[in-house]
Amino acid sequence: MNDSERRSALGDFLRKRRSSLSPDDVGLPVGTRRRTAGLRREEVAQLANIGTSWYIWLEQGRDVHPSVQVLESLATALRLSPNERRHLFFLAGESLPPNLSPQVEGIGLAYQRMLDDLNPNPAYVLGRRWDFVAWNDAADEIFSISEASPPHDFNLIWRLFTNPGWKKRFSNWEQTARGIIAEFHTASARYVEDSSFNGLIEDLKRVSPEFNQLWLLHQAPGSLEGYKEVEHPAMGHLEFDHITLQIPNDPDMRVMIYTARAETRLKLEKYLSSNEINSPAAP
Template identity: 50%
Template sequence: MSDDQRRQDLADFLRTRRMRISPEQVGVIRGGRRRTPGLRREEVAQLANVGVSWYTLLEQGRDIHPSSAVLHNIADALQLTPAERQHLFLLADQQPLIDTHPSHEQISPALRRVIDALNPIPAYIIGRRWNYLAWNTTAEHIFLRSPSVPPYEYNAVWRIFADPMSHYIHNPKWEQVAQKVLAEFRADSARYADEEWFKRLIADLQRVSPEFRAWWPRHDVRGRDDAQKDMEHPLVGRLMFEHTTLQVPTAPELKVMIYTPLPETDTLAKLQQLMDIKITVNATP
């Protein structure tokens, strides 16, 4: 989208949101005859604590650049939904402010059923803090085999650097895997670098892992992409996967990690073998 088109779409979006709100919805006393439905521009400007002329230019698609704080005021004045607020920020070429006190991350029953249905294909979900939030049986056998590793028992980054089992699983490519995970985590970290949980996690990782202590100051960042991943399992040996990361539209900070067995390998048969071992163990009196 060109800048001109983006500004025009922003103008149209603001105008349509303004026209759908009645004065009574925002506590404005309706006075005199109104030629158009909804709020007037000056009423939105007053509610958002911005100048009338400035807001008029914004609705006209002029080349002005509202700050994040001003956009939040406008979104509040127009009573935008979370999806509409996100759309407003994107049209204004701004990143929305991240809520530093998010509600407890919830995995819906439907999403849990999805990852359970993928057995024997390993799948798990991590949240904004890179904590494991849900996983299926196969993923538990591969990624969460070892006992809890306090104080961050279910943090994916902590497990990579502080859990000795991770060196075995990713041998002989542990350093490559760990550096990739760290660069992805660093890319996410700009959103919550000032949060106390993040500062504690980084300090503890630097304390327990010489590799983390050496690599963290490099500021390496990278996005997520599909990739082949090989792992070593103590019971069934070498496993080869195609790794895919999916996002949940209703909760975009959740990441669904799926490890599909690489075609023309015996990985799927080995995963089924692991599931059979689990069933046998559970059935033993």
């Protein structure tokens, strides 16, 4: 889209979203009889605490530039879903800001089924702070994800720098750590007001000289994708092709997939099958 097309699309999106809401939906009195369905323009402006004329200009596709604060107010006033909020910012030509009051992170059943179907390829989902949100059996067997590591029980960064077993599993631990820390710098910059980020970083600085050293480098993020080697205490040397996918509903959540190479896949299939046979039956 050029700027004119984008502004026109923004106006169309606002009109359609406005027409889909009733006064009851947003806690306003119904008042006198309405000729058309939906909210009036002045009602949206009132809810978003912006001028009516200025809001009308937005719907008309005029060359006006709403701030991030105005866009957030419109997203709240129009009861936008996370996907709709992201679309609003895209049409307004603004980067999507972080959600400073995020809900508890989680995934739906469809995503968990996808992770399970990827077995014997290890796969897991990371949240905005690099906490493990979900995983499959293969990922748990290789990275022991379900074993909590206090005080940051399921945080990948914490384990990478404080768990000796994790360090042994990466053939090129320093290169892996450099890449992850560069990415984590970018994540933490989006959430400078999030105390959970600050607490994790301060705890890492206190217990890990290696983290301190890499954190101060402040290197630009590169690609975490590509060839990966993992040393497993039971299966031995494992080789993977690694990719990262973003979850559309939440751009701060990523799916990390390790596609096993031929020999590694055979090892994983045998190991997972053996564990299923030896595991106790459910009562």
